[in-house]
Amino acid sequence: MAKILPIIKNPSPLLREKSKEIDFEKIKPNELKDLCADMIKTMKEKDGVGLAAPQVGKSIRLITINTKDGPKIMINPKITNKSWAKEWNEEGCLSVPGVYGKVRRNKKINCVYFDKNGQKIKIQAQGLLSFVIQHETDHLDGILFIDKAKEVKKIKAI
Numbered sequence: 683m684a685k686i687l688p689i690i691k692n693p694s695p696l697l698r699e700k701s702k703e704i705d706f707e708k709i710k711p712n713e714l715k716d717l718c719a720d721m722i723k724t725m726k727e728k729d730g731v732g733l734a735a736p737q738v739g740k741s742i743r744l745i746t747i748n749t750k751d752g753p754k755i756m757i758n759p760k761i762t763n764k765s766w767a768k769e770w771n772e773e774g775c776l777s778v779p780g781v782y783g784k785v786r787r788n789k790k791i792n793c794v795y796f797d798k799n800g801q802k803i804k805i806q807a808q809g810l811l812s813f814v815i816q817h818e819t820d821h822l823d824g825i826l827f828i829d830k831a832k833e834v835k836k837i838k839a840i
């Protein structure tokens with residue numbers, strides 16, 4: 683059964699590390715499968731649009747994204763191309779609770795990643811999906827949205 687994992691909150695040095703690539707030859711398939719299931723459950727339970735492994739204390743390049751077509755798992759995601767056009771969009775983060783701010787990100791990106799079976803996938807993303815992939819891959823490099831945000835608002839935790 684998938685479990686809800688505790689979320690690492692800012693400020694924690696764990697959120698500032700550069701995560702390591704996942705080596706499919708070395709990682710235990712069950713370990714990866716369980717972590718993916720736990721991250722998806724945690725993301726849904728906490729109402730997140732995305733979650734990156736460092737947010738649950740794993741310094742590896744794995745992100746999950748909630749899309750309208752269901753949860754997406756992206757392993758070793760790499761943004762290979764970014765549109766010239768950018769857009770400001772309001773963001774928040776489960777690791778920075780109660781804080782929101784506007785971040786300027788590329789409207790369209792090309793992204794290469796591996797699914798949980800090790801299959802290589804190339805996608806073009808735009809709009810919200812593009813912003814979420816950029817936010818989550820930033821986590822893998824130790825970057826938080828508050829590093830880039832303007833008009834940062836703090837809302838009291840409920």
Ligand code: CO
Pocket residue numbers: 774775776777817818821
């Ligand atoms: Co985040």
